[in-house]
Amino acid sequence: MIGNDIVDLAKAQKESNWQRKGFLDKLFTENEQRLITTSEYPEQMVWNLWSRKEAAYKIYNRQTGERFFNPKRFVCEGDEVVYGTNHYFTQTQITPDFVYTIAVTSRDRFELIQHLESRDAVQKKNGIPDWFDLVEGKLHPASITHHGRFARIAYLESAEKQFSVL
8 A cells, every 4th residue: 555645845834834833733742842942943843744644545545445634643753653553654755845755554565665756547436546557458546635735646556567677
């Protein structure tokens, strides 16, 4: 399984006042708030943690079909996001322009991540995207994210295809 999320930092700075009263309390645990307030770059840390929670939520939504808003229940611990007994592993890219996170259900899945340039072969069922590989003739779990000037479509290549190339 895969999830991803991107935050356009310029748009977030204009539209989200993360310093307003109650904002951090609504979204982040005490430990996460401590990471934010002690960070050299607190605004980047806010969107780093947020994007990790969102990417993990996309996997959880794919697994269960449940839709809800409760970001504090998705807890960032190191490079993992934990929700109940579920552990999601994340990798985050932070640039001056955006924060981009990919989450997967096991660390070995990071090797299988691919990105698409176009949504042309992406299909959604109940709002959940899959990419149809015309060559293989099968669907791959996919995740779509967009915010402001940035968008990314990621999918998991099948392990069999990766090993057959070797």
